[in-house]
Each structure stands twice: as structure tokens, then as C-alpha cells.
Amino acid sequence: MTLSVALSHRFAAFTLDLAFTAPPGVTALFGRSGSGKTTIVNAVAGILRPEHGKITLDGLTLLDTATGQTLPPHRRRIGYVFQDARLFPHLTVRQNLLYGRWFAPAGDGPGLARITELLGIAPLLSRRPGALSGGERQRVALGRAILSKPRLLLMDEPLAALDEERKAEILPYLERLRDEIGLPILYVSHSAAEVARLATTIVLLEDGRIAASGPAAEILSDPATAPIFGLREAGAILSARVEAQEGDGLTRLATPAGPLWLPRVLRPDGTPLRLRILAQDVMLALERPQGISALNVLPATISEIRIGEGPGALVRLQAGEAALLARITRRSAATLGLHKGQQVHAVLKAVSVAQENVGATAG
Amino acid sequence: MTDWLSPDEWRAVVLSLRVSLWATLASLPLGVLVAHLLARRQFPGKQLLNGLVHLPLILPPVVTGYLLLLTFGRKGPVGGILDQWFGIVFAFRWTGAALAAAIMAFPLMVRAIRLAIEAVDPKLEQAAATLGASRPWVFATVTLPLILPGIIAGAILAFAKAMGEFGATITFVSNIPGQTQTLPSAIYAFLQVPGGETQAMRLVLVAIAVAMTALLLSEWVSRAVARRIAGQ
Numbered sequence: 001m002t003l004s005v006a007l008s009h010r011f012a013a014f015t016l017d018l019a020f021t022a023p024p025g026v027t028a029l030f031g032r033s034g035s036g037k038t039t040i041v042n043a044v045a046g047i048l049r050p051e052h053g054k055i056t057l058d059g060l061t062l063l064d065t066a067t068g069q070t071l072p073p074h075r076r077r078i079g080y081v082f083q084d085a086r087l088f089p090h091l092t093v094r095q096n097l098l099y100g101r102w103f104a105p106a107g108d109g110p111g112l113a114r115i116t117e118l119l120g121i122a123p124l125l126s127r128r129p130g131a132l133s134g135g136e137r138q139r140v141a142l143g144r145a146i147l148s149k150p151r152l153l154l155m156d157e158p159l160a161a162l163d164e165e166r167k168a169e170i171l172p173y174l175e176r177l178r179d180e181i182g183l184p185i186l187y188v189s190h191s192a193a194e195v196a197r198l199a200t201t202i203v204l205l206e207d208g209r210i211a212a213s214g215p216a217a218e219i220l221s222d223p224a225t226a227p228i229f230g231l232r233e234a235g236a237i238l239s240a241r242v243e244a245q246e247g248d249g250l251t252r253l254a255t256p257a258g259p260l261w262l263p264r265v266l267r268p269d270g271t272p273l274r275l276r277i278l279a280q281d282v283m284l285a286l287e288r289p290q291g292i293s294a295l296n297v298l299p300a301t302i303s304e305i306r307i308g309e310g311p312g313a314l315v316r317l318q319a320g321e322a323a324l325l326a327r328i329t330r331r332s333a334a335t336l337g338l339h340k341g342q343q344v345h346a347v348l349k350a351v352s353v354a355q356e357n358v359g360a361t362a363g
Numbered sequence: 364m365t366d367w368l369s370p371d372e373w374r375a376v377v378l379s380l381r382v383s384l385w386a387t388l389a390s391l392p393l394g395v396l397v398a399h400l401l402a403r404r405q406f407p408g409k410q411l412l413n414g415l416v417h418l419p420l421i422l423p424p425v426v427t428g429y430l431l432l433l434t435f436g437r438k439g440p441v442g443g444i445l446d447q448w449f450g451i452v453f454a455f456r457w458t459g460a461a462l463a464a465a466i467m468a469f470p471l472m473v474r475a476i477r478l479a480i481e482a483v484d485p486k487l488e489q490a491a492a493t494l495g496a497s498r499p500w501v502f503a504t505v506t507l508p509l510i511l512p513g514i515i516a517g518a519i520l521a522f523a524k525a526m527g528e529f530g531a532t533i534t535f536v537s538n539i540p541g542q543t544q545t546l547p548s549a550i551y552a553f554l555q556v557p558g559g560e561t562q563a564m565r566l567v568l569v570a571i572a573v574a575m576t577a578l579l580l581s582e583w584v585s586r587a588v589a590r591r592i593a594g595q
Contacts, residue, residue, distance in 0.1 A: 045493050046492075046493075047489050047492075047493070072492075072497075073489070073492040073493055074492045074493075074494075074495050074496055074497050074498075074500075074501075075495075076493075077495065078493060079493065079494075080490070080493040082486070082490065084486070086484075086486055086487055086489075086490040088487060088490075088491070088505060089487075089509070089592060090508045090509055090591065090592045099491070099494050099496075099504075100494035100495050102495070102496075102500075103494065103495030103496055103497075103500070104495060144494065145493075145494070148493075148494045148495055
């Protein structure tokens with residue numbers, strides 16, 4: 001599946017003018033509120049008609065304003081999970097889930113039983129949307145979209161209306177969806193954490209234009225894009241695999257940057273994981289530090305230094321096969337005499353763990 | 364139990380019920396269509412349609428009745444064609460009474476349904492479209508169930524209005540006992556005769572009973588439907 005989008009549309013406040021291609025996997029559209037993200041997914045869904053644009057999905061033209069070609073939304077077979085779940089209030093959860101089935105072509109695809117199990121909504125089937133919590137509603141909306149057998153799934157900030165607890169409740173389901181159903185997803189978000197956890201490809205938007213786009217690991221470790229994510233949220237992602245549970249409660253992980261030890265990652269050996277290492281949690285040392293409590297120290301080479309406008313500097317590191325991002329002060333960079341190509345040691349203060357897309361790690 | 368009303372009185376009551384029922388049911392699909400057009404679509408002449416629908420509410424009923432007579436009378440432009448081609452005659456028949464009642468009640472019906480349609484979140488209809496439903500399907504599976512309380516309210520309102528319709532009816536189809544003499548016409552006729560007050564009063568009570576029953580019924584049905592639709 002490849003989605004290709006080229007749009008231009010004038011709004012009162014700004015102009016949207018961009019083009020990008022979304023390869024299979026989860027493509028995240030990231031940008032501040034009002035940067036045009038929802039406009040893009042609405043155009044892909046066919047709910048909004050841009051002034052100029054061409055949208056194709058696997059060679060099928062969804063919209064081409066040059067030739068006047070347009071496929072109505074109901075014939076596009078593109079699932080859409082809205083920020084506000086938009087469940088049909090007069091139908092039960094089961095009827096909501098099966099709504100798209102009436103119109104979908106016969107054939108295989110995950111069934112009701114599989115989806116309700118995957119999303120943990122089997123106990124809700126006979127209820128009505130009015131009696132569901134926000135998190136439950138969003139999971140039902142997700143199931144409803146998947147069961148309509150879409151060619152592509154659009155998600156417009158599906159977690160934005162939820163509190164942190166509910167978000168944490170739904171994210172694992174989204175990961176399972178990405179990994180087990182293998183449906184291509186266009187995911188709109190303004191949360192760097194969500195994007196770092198889910199995306200295989202990232203498209204960064206700024207004021208209606210594309211600031212950067214490419215594979216998630218590359219974009220997230222790029223010092224140039226870090227200010228868009230926010231300096232506190234900037235950080236690289238790392239593919240890892242559970243290697244062994246050690247006697248003292250630590251789990252050894254194999255990563256392209258070298259082995260890492262984390263407390264109690266209670267997954268079977270071989271489980272693929274995605275690690276997120278915030279730039280502010282990485283310290284740099286010129287020599288391998290001695291007498292330090294940090295367990296995870298990776299030898300690395302400096303591949304880029306970007307001095308910020310404030311007192312900070314961002315350093316991109318090549319550690320084995322993987323890229324890391326460190327945020328240090330300009331003073332430290334000067335004192336240590338850091339320069340491109342230099343050998344350093346990266347001291348990781350904290351690492352967060354998420355499930356990894358099996359398909360993407362294999363590549 | 365039937366002997367407390369004379370046969371003529373009974374005929375007036377039954378005729379009124381029949382006229383109102385037909386007026387309501389026959390105009391309901393058109394009422395939903397017009398309400399949908401007015402609530403959701405933009406088209407040239409929308410204000411004209413809106414005005415046309417509401418005209419009977421503002422015009423003196425006798426004017427509406429006279430216009431109906433001119434248009435749907437046997438020599439009228441529409442009535443003539445209907446008579447010659449289809450053998451349908453409205454003038455001085457109970458069908459004419461139903462037509463007059465339907466037209467007089469139409470603005471109330473359309474208004475209630477239109478308000479219900481405007482209260483439906485278009486985002487739900489968009490969601491249905493992304494799930495593969497074409498416009499007619501979206502209407503049938505999402506919009507229609509959600510506006511059902513409004514349709515019921517509109518229908519009952521129209522029925523009650525049709526039961527009470529007098530001016531346009533008597534102008535268009537006159538006051539023929541057993542054929543076009545509805546409940547209000549019968550009451551009016553009795554009041555024209557010395558000593559007819561008692562008979563008129565009996566029919567007045569019947570009219571009150573029918574109106575109250577209709578109101579309570581509508582209240583009950585639309586509450587039940589609204590509960591179902593609220594999603595609880």
C-alpha cells in the first residue's frame with residue numbers, strides 16, 4: 001500500500017501546500033494544532049475537497065482536481081477514526097461495530113470475534129454508546145473502522161480527548177493493531193510520545209508545509225527536527241529484542257547500538273521492542289566513565305552537532321547501527337571540545353519501552 | 364354505546380378521523396423530504412419553497428380554501444387534469460377535505476421534522492459515509508432513526524391541526540353531511556340551528572377527547588423513542 005498525497009488549499013489564516021508519500025506501516029502526521037493535519041486526512045477521506053490536489057492509493061485515483069475526478073467518501077473504503085468517536089447513539093456497540101460490514105465487500109479480513117478480543121470490547125457488545133467511557137468509545141470506534149475492511153485507516157488524534165490513563169489503556173491496542181492486522185495507517189498527532197511509540201514513517205508539518213519526512217528513526221534522531229517536537233520531547237527510537245532475563249531482576253536487550261539492561265521487561269526472549277531515549281536523558285563522556293551508577297553506556301561517534309539559539313546543543317550520535325540524540329549545554333560542548341567524528345560514550349539515564357512492529361524491525 | 368351520538372354525528376366524527384389520518388399519512392413522506400431539503404441542502408429557490416410551505420399558516424384559511432377550489436376544482440388547471448386522466452376528484456369530496464387539511468397542517472409538520480433534522484450532528488452522517496454508506500443509506504440508517512421523535516411529533520401535530528381544520532375545508536369542499544361534514548363543520552352547522560347547542564356540545568366534548576388523546580399519545584411515543592435514541 002502506498003498513499004500519495006499532493007494538496008494545496010487556501011484558508012483564511014494560512015495556506016496548505018504539500019506533497020508526501022506514505023509507505024506501508026504507520027505514517028504519522030505530526031505538527032502543532034492548526035498546521036493542517038486534519039485538513040489532510042479529511043481530504044484523503046473525501047470529506048473535504050481541496051482547491052487543488054491529487055490523491056492516489058495504490059494507483060487508484062481518489063481525487064484529481066486537474067481532471068475533475070473524485071471518488072465519493074463511501075466508495076473510497078478508507079476507515080476513519082475521529083477524535084470524537086462519533087458512534088451512532090441509536091445503535092448498540094455490536095450494531096455500531098457491524099455497521100460497515102453491510103457495505104464492505106465479502107471476503108476475508110478480521111471478524112467481529114477477533115476484533116472484539118483484540119480491543120478488549122467483547123463485554124460491551126450489548127451496551128449503547130451513551131453508557132461507555134471515553135476510552136471504551138474510542139476502542140469501539142477503532143473496531144468499527146477496521147471491520148469495514150478499509151484499504152487504509154485514518155486516525156485523527158484518536159487519543160487527544162482522553163486523559164493520560166485512558167491513553168495508556170488504548171496505546172497497547174493500537175500497537176497490536178499495527179502489528180497484528182497489518183493495516184496501513186495515517187495517524188495524526190501532536191504528541192511526540194505517541195508518534196515515537198507508533199510511527200514507522202513521520203511527516204512533520206509546519207504552517208501547512210512539510211518541514212521534514214522520512215523513516216521514524218531517522219526523523220526522530222535529527223537535531224534539525226527536534227525543536228518541532230519540543231526540546232523536552234525530542235529523542236531517538238531504537239529497535240531492541242529481549243535477550244535474557246538475568247538473576248538480579250534485570251532484562252538484557254540486544255539493540256543495534258549494543259546491549260542494554262533494563263529492569264524487569266517481562267516479555268519472552270526474542271520479543272521485539274521499541275525503545276525511546278529522550279535527548280535530555282543522554283549524557284556524553286569522552287572516556288568510558290568509571291565509578292558511575294548508570295548501567296547503560298554505549299560507545300558512539302558524533303555525527304552532527306547543532307548549536308541551538310538558547311544555552312543548549314543537540315548532538316546526533318552513531319552508536320553501532322543506530323542513531324541517538326543527546327541534548328547538552330553549549331558550555332559542555334565547548335569544554336569537552338566536541339566535534340564531528342569524535343569518539344564518545346553515551347550514558348543513558350532513562351529508557352522507555354514499547355512493543356515493536358515486527359514487520360518493521362525485520363527490514 | 365353508540366346511541367348517545369346520532370348517526371349524522373357519528374359520521375362526522377368518523378369522517379374527521381379518516382380525513383385527518385389520510386391527510387397526515389399521505390403528506391408525511393413529502394414532509395420529511397421538504398424538511399430535509401430545507402434543513403440540509405442549498406439550492407436556488409430555497410426561500411421560495413420555504414415561503415410556499417409556510418403560506419397556509421399565515422393566509423386566512425378561507426383564502427387557502429378558495430385557492431384550492433380554483434386549482435383543484437373540476438374546472439381548475441390541476442383538478443381538470445386529475446379528473447380527466449385519472450378520475451380523481453377533490454372538490455366536494457372527503458378526499459378534498461383531506462387535501463385541505465394536509466395543506467393547512469403541512470407547515471407544522473415540516474417545522475417539527477426540520478428542527479429534528481437540524482439537531483442531528485452532520486459528523487455522524489460523515490462517519491457513516493466513511494464506513495461505506497451512500498447518501499440514501501446514510502439517511503435510512505442514521506438520519507431517519509435519529510429524527511424519528513421529530514417525525515412522530517410532527518405527525519401528531521399535523522393530525523391535531525387536521526382534526527380542527529375548518530375554514531379552508533368548508534370553502535373548498537362545503538359542508539355536506541356524510542360526505543364532507545367534518546367535526547368542526549358539524550359543530551358549526553348545529554350552532555346555526557336554534558336548539559342545536561346540546562348536540563354541538565356533545566361534539567365539542569368528542570373533539571376535546573380526541574385532541575387530548577392525540578397529545579398524550581404523542582408525548583408517550585416520542586419519549587419512548589427518544590430514550591431509545593439517546594443511546595442508553
